[in-house]
Amino acid sequence: MLAKLIIMKYDANQLKITEVQKSKIEEINFDNLVFGEIFTDHMFTCDYEDGTWKNPEIKPYGSIELDPSTKVFHYGQAVFEGMKAYKDDKDQIWLFRPQQNFERINKSGARLAMPEFPKEYFFKGLEELLKLDKEWIKKGFGNSLYIRPFVIATEECVSASPSTKYKFMIICSPAQAYYSGEVRVQFSEKYSRAANGGVGAAKAAGNYAAQFYPTNLAQEAGFQQIIWTDANTHEFLEEAGTMNIFFRIGDKLVTAPTSDRILDGVTRKSVIDLAKDMNIEVEIRRVKVAEIVDAARSGELKEIFGSGTATVINPIVGFGYKNEKFELPKLEDSYGKAFKDTLMKIQYNQAEDKYGWRYQVK
Amino acid sequence: MLAKLIIMKYDANQLKITEVQKSKIEEINFDNLVFGEIFTDHMFTCDYEDGTWKNPEIKPYGSIELDPSTKVFHYGQAVFEGMKAYKDDKDQIWLFRPQQNFERINKSGARLAMPEFPKEYFFKGLEELLKLDKEWIKKGFGNSLYIRPFVIATEECVSASPSTKYKFMIICSPAQAYYSGEVRVQFSEKYSRAANGGVGAAKAAGNYAAQFYPTNLAQEAGFQQIIWTDANTHEFLEEAGTMNIFFRIGDKLVTAPTSDRILDGVTRKSVIDLAKDMNIEVEIRRVKVAEIVDAARSGELKEIFGSGTATVINPIVGFGYKNEKFELPKLEDSYGKAFKDTLMKIQYNQAEDKYGWRYQVK
Secondary structure (H helix, E strand, C coil): CHHHHHHHHCCHHHCEECCCCCCCHHHCCCCCCCCCCCCCCEEEEEEEECCEEEEEEEEECCCEEECCCEHHHHHCCEEECCEEEEECCCCCEEEECHHHHHHHHHHHHHHCCCCCCCHHHHHHHHHHHHHHCHHHCCCCCCCEEEEEEEEEECCECCCCCCCCCEEEEEEEEEECCCCCCCEEEEECCCCCCCCCCCCCCCCEHHHHHHHHHHHHHHHHCCCCEEECECCCCCCEECECCCCEEEEEECCEEEECCCCCCCCCCHHHHHHHHHHHHCCCCEEECCEEHHHHHHHHHHCCEEEEEEEECCCEEEEEEEEEECCEEEECCCCCCCHHHHHHHHHHHHHCCCCCCCCCCEEEEC | CHHHHHHHHCCHHHCEECCCCCCCHHHCCCCCCCCCCCCCCEEEEEEEECCEEEEEEEEECCCEEECCCEHHHHHCCEEECCEEEEECCCCCEEEECHHHHHHHHHHHHHHCCCCCCCHHHHHHHHHHHHHHCHHHCCCCCCCEEEEEEEEEECCECCCCCCCCCEEEEEEEEEECCCCCCCEEEEECCCCCCCCCCCCCCCCEHHHHHHHHHHHHHHHHCCCCEEECECCCCCCEECECCCCEEEEEECCEEEECCCCCCCCCCHHHHHHHHHHHHCCCCEEECCEEHHHHHHHHHHCCEEEEEEEECCCEEEEEEEEEECCEEEECCCCCCCHHHHHHHHHHHHHCCCCCCCCCCEEEEC
16 A cells, blocks of 8 residues: 555656747757757756655746755755767667666765655656657767756755755757867876765765866866876876776776765766676776876876766876876777777667667657 | 056946835744845845956845756856844944955855956945845844855856856845754764865855765764764864864863865854953864863863854854763853854944954945
8 A cells, every 4th residue: 555655646647748839949050069058948847845746847948946045056955967868760769777877866866965856757757858859869870869867956045954845857958979179187186076975976066066176277287187086195096077987907997996986977887897798807996096107107008088978988098197298009999999889889779788778768 | 557447347336226116024023033044125146257247236136047057056166155244232234354255255266166256346235235135134132134145157058167157146134143952063983074175165055965964864863963074084073064163171272274174264263363362272283083082081171162154153062973972061161152252242343343353334
């Protein structure tokens, strides 16, 4: 009886859908998209109030009205996810391991004292939204629809305590193959992204703002991104803020273990699985800065690449540490390229999916 | 010539003021205020766009409209301040060291890659707002108007980079003498507030959300707040998240030095100045958990109190550490009480202000 009551509480059929009168898709130049600036016709919203999620709704994309005292503005109680939808040659729509994103947004939320979002609403809202905006998902290898689920604290009160009200939303932005130019990274020596016992493992909004200033400094020094080191000693390489990081030393891959400081990336764990199947040895262990610098000097360091939803695999062509700059060799047999290829073929339904990672929206 | 141009750029006379047609003050029960829920008739807003702050404006308090892609929702790029206005028996309005808050909001903003807010707009906006809403500042020791300046990133784009647009606002909430009941604190053993090289010294929105979940756990264990320890060893006591912390061992006060993890509190530095004048020895140094536990056991630990804008001085009656609970003695000659008394008399224009801390709004 209890089980039934719980199911009834979050009945996906409660979803209310209001369509736009006229799509704005004709106004969009899909050959010239800047990442994250254009959004589709509709959005999904759902409110938490009086201890429950209510009013799941898909409606025309548009502004929300908030009181200036709304808690998200003052206390940063906000978490998000990044996902992508892909269209294959038969106009079928695919997601990549969406269950992982669903679980992670609730894990992030729990660390920020936010209520769990129901699975029924997450998947129903997401899938109906994608079906409604399916024309926005363009075919072609590299094209996708970037999906941004997020939750913000909406109680109107400036006392520093967890909000009693929240808004869960999903917005979608069409994206082309992401090429960010040649990426060189700086190993952080002074600034940090996360503390032991902090919120680094959560996709918490505040983690990102904290990286902007040090990243500006790195960019002034000629790098595009930072690889964060542990806050305590700055001797161990952790992650890049929007990507997990892999190092190839000889023919072996090395990446840091996840922890309460490091995000448990969906692409990261997929790469680790693929590597095993490709008979590539992967060591998941703390990675010393000194080890990577030594390997770069000796020529043993073959590749560094980042993994993340936005770029899938992002090759890194060089790095800087303590006023020294290192360039990486150009490889014929790049692991990064092989992983990217394999992952994208799975994502676009062009290859067998023996892992069951693909999820069809229909 | 350059100086003149700079002054012209941020000319306080540009402030536009639109008054409410009818004040809502009659609807408010000033004898029963919950902290941070009621706001005055007006608010100050100012926008950053195209590399400059523009449109400083005081207008009726009300909602703002934001696109769901607005960066503050996703990346937590937001900072704030807490200040109070006091009214003396002659209806004169006073602030306490407002220059400190002005400097600190810009220091916080710089750490989050946000543009500096001009002093001309800060003080003009704040003072005109207080004059317009002066009826909301009630006389009487303990009554005040809590002032919340804050800045949020307003660019409409979900790429993880510093916003190109911001909104600076000041909102005000009438407050009574703050009594939070008996406060017992837990010394943190696992969770952390800030990392070396992180944003702990900034009043960054995300720092607060990060504390909610551990604070919930502490509350379930019978404590009201947490005293955060260093993320590295958890051996040193740092601050309480909304308060700096002082320990009285024998007749000596001890407090942690500010750092990139610890907020440079205005009340904290005022207490340190007052202590010197009262011939109370203050040691500003790292404070070991073990030292405080030992002092509590031996009876040498006389007092713990927090300092912050909201409560001025908040006495702490007990603490917990590793399943042990300690109660503090009730003192006749409490330092905390003496500081609170002295500070409030200065704030309410009831005592000489030899430090020049009071600032009249006229």
